[in-house]
Amino acid sequence: xxxxxxxxxxxxxxxxxxxxxxxxxxxxxxxxxxxxxxxxxxxxxxxxxxxxxxxxxxxxxxxxxxxxxxxxxxxxxxxxxxxxxxxxxxxxxxxxxxxxxxxxxxxxxxxxxxxxxxxxxxxxxxxxxxxxxxxxxxxxxxxxxxxxxxxxxxxxxxxxxxxxxxx
Amino acid sequence: xxxxxxxxxxxxxxxxxxxxxxxxxxxxxxxxxxxxxxxxxxxxxxxxxxxxxxxxxxxxxxxxxxxxxxxxxxxxxxxxxxxxxxxxxxxxxxxxxxxxxxxxxxxxxxxxxxxxxxxxxxxxxxxxxxxxxxxxxxxxxxxxxxxxxxxxxxxxxxxxxxxxxxxxxxxxxxxxxxxxxxxxxxxxxxxxxxxxxxxxxxxxxxxxxxxxxxxxxxxxxxxxxxxxxxxxxxxxxxxxxxxxxxxxxxxxxxxxxxxxxxxxxxxxxxxxxxxxxxxxxxxxxxxxx
Numbered sequence: 001x002x003x004x005x006x007x008x009x010x011x012x013x014x015x016x017x018x019x020x021x022x023x024x025x026x027x028x029x030x031x032x033x034x035x036x037x038x039x040x041x042x043x044x045x046x047x048x049x050x051x052x053x054x055x056x057x058x059x060x061x062x063x064x065x066x067x068x069x070x071x072x073x074x075x076x077x078x079x080x081x082x083x084x085x086x087x088x089x090x091x092x093x094x095x096x097x098x099x100x101x102x103x104x105x106x107x108x109x110x111x112x113x114x115x116x117x118x119x120x121x122x123x124x125x126x127x128x129x130x131x132x133x134x135x136x137x138x139x140x141x142x143x144x145x146x147x148x149x150x151x152x153x154x155x156x157x158x159x160x161x162x163x164x165x166x167x
Numbered sequence: 168x169x170x171x172x173x174x175x176x177x178x179x180x181x182x183x184x185x186x187x188x189x190x191x192x193x194x195x196x197x198x199x200x201x202x203x204x205x206x207x208x209x210x211x212x213x214x215x216x217x218x219x220x221x222x223x224x225x226x227x228x229x230x231x232x233x234x235x236x237x238x239x240x241x242x243x244x245x246x247x248x249x250x251x252x253x254x255x256x257x258x259x260x261x262x263x264x265x266x267x268x269x270x271x272x273x274x275x276x277x278x279x280x281x282x283x284x285x286x287x288x289x290x291x292x293x294x295x296x297x298x299x300x301x302x303x304x305x306x307x308x309x310x311x312x313x314x315x316x317x318x319x320x321x322x323x324x325x326x327x328x329x330x331x332x333x334x335x336x337x338x339x340x341x342x343x344x345x346x347x348x349x350x351x352x353x354x355x356x357x358x359x360x361x362x363x364x365x366x367x368x369x370x371x372x373x374x375x376x377x378x379x380x381x382x383x384x385x386x387x388x389x390x391x392x393x394x395x396x397x398x399x400x401x402x403x404x405x406x407x408x409x410x411x412x413x414x415x416x417x418x419x420x421x422x423x424x425x426x427x428x429x430x431x432x433x434x435x436x437x438x439x440x441x442x443x444x445x446x447x448x449x450x451x452x453x454x455x456x
Contacts, residue, residue, distance in 0.1 A: 015198060018267050022205045059358060087320035089360050092346025123317035131270050 041083045041148055042067050049073065058082070058097055064090050066098060071162065077154025085146040088117035094149055104152040104159055111165035122147055191251045192242060192295075195259035195281060196302060200235070202266040203274035203309075230371050230437070234305050234378040241298030241382060245289070258284055272310050279306035297381045304377055308370055316361050321346070323366050327359050330407045331414055342414075349414045357414035363424075365406040368432070372402045372440040379444035391447060398443045405435050 042052065050069045058064040066082040080098050084090045099105050107114040109122060126145050152158055204227060211226030224232055262281040266274045286299035315323065324347035331349045335342035343350050347359045376398055380391070409432055412419040422428050 011194065014263070014267075015201075018198075018202050019205050021267070021269055022202060022271075023209050059360075063360070086361055087317050089320050089324060089347060089358075091321065092348050093358050096345060096348055117321075119318045119320070123314060126317075127270060127272050131268055131273075 041146055042069075042081065045069060045081060050079075053078075058090070058093050064093060066094070071156065071158055073161070074154075074156035074158065077152065077156035077158070079153070079156075079158060080151040082149040082151075083146040084117070084149050087122070088119055091117055091149065094151065098151045100153070102153075104150075104157075106150050106152075106159055108148040108150060108164055113159060113164060117147060117149075189242065189245070191256055191259045192285060193239070195263050196239075196242075196278065196285075198263045199266050199274050199278035199281060199306075200302075203271045203278060203306075206271055228371055230375050231305060234301055234374055237378050237382050238298045238301035238305065241294045241301065245292050245294035245298060255285070255288060272313065275306050275310045279303055279310075282306060301378050301381055304374060308374055312367060312370055315366065316364065320361060323364055324359050324361070327363070327365055327406070327410060330403065331357075331359070331410045334407050334411045335414060349410070351414050355414075355417065357410065357420070359410060363406075363410060363413075365403045368406055368436055369399050369402045372398055372436050375437065375440040376444045376447070379441065380447050383448045390450075394443055394447050398440060401439050401443075402436060405432065405439070 042055075045067075046052065049072045051072070053068045053070060055065055055067040058066055063086075064082060064084075066080050069079050069081055070077070071079065080094075082090065082094060082098075095105070107117055109118050110125065122145075129145055150159075204225070207227065208220075208225035211223065212220030214220075215223070220226070258281065262277040265277040268274075282299045282303040286296050286303055289295035289299065325344075328344040328347050328349050332342050332344035335349070335351055339351060341351060349357045349359065351357070373395060376395070409423050409428070413423045414420075423432075
């Protein structure tokens, strides 16, 4: 009898504890989710020596915002940076609306450069990061997870000259 | 009076017996399920309020709630002759322990493996098997959709764009597509994004069909593949028409992208899946599940 009561008690403790952990980790603000994924990467780039010239929406909602930027090391070229935080759905939109002949089009994810959207790495990274956040106290918001689509125009060649990992 | 007391005693005994046998199954499945669902439900309720959050199903499709209800009803109905074995208890505890990890994906995966295991272990009881199979499919659906829409989003959205552009080419010469973008007029184009993909609607319709067919123990015939294919084609066609109308004109876009248009599509999806399930149930050759 005592064994059964103890088991039931432990079950309920475990049950509520596991639910509590998940509830406190829920980011409830949809606006903050969008903001974290659209403005936060740009803020990091501004700290990393970039300056923002302009920004505009690529669709009729705020899910795809592209920022026209310049790096302090090279003023001749332009760079369009677009955070993609769901999947590769925005790649064709960028190819059709921004990319012109001669442009360098690449993707940045966790400090590494990819020529095509790193779908599998992004999916795996997102799930690993969700779990990792519980164990260490990171400064970045829980839902800020994105791939930066970069369209580079001009002679700067930032793709090869800049240390993206530091940014 | 004596008979009445005996009846009550019988019912209490019956409930105790049922609970003793099934408490492990129901507890373990509920544990995994609630851990998987708690985060999106909390998010929905705290974002749009308690009333709207609860009336919208906590951000979870009503088809999933319905399938869960049917699945658990079947497990409650199931009769288990022998006690839950030590191995089964260990497996239940193991999967419950895994659900402590703060990832909905892991909770869905553990629910999937747990239900698949219990479905196999209780394969001689039609109710248990059907109930656990329904829960297995529910648990498989969400991680699978997330994985496919993350990793294969480009080809999946391109397929939609291909069908939309080809459908529109019957009405206009200027219809074309590139990736997930459909062009109809010079100044107007439609980008098909993840939320509008046919893949998600198709998976919901198939889940509803599977739930209705499985609850009637009509699964097991390979002819059912044909019914799945027909249902998928109908859903694909319906979504193609919706996307084509959205690509045709801005006013159509606003209507079909809004709440009314979305509800209309969901009603068609619901009706088609129910009709197909009724057809499958009527045309069964033999009851096997």
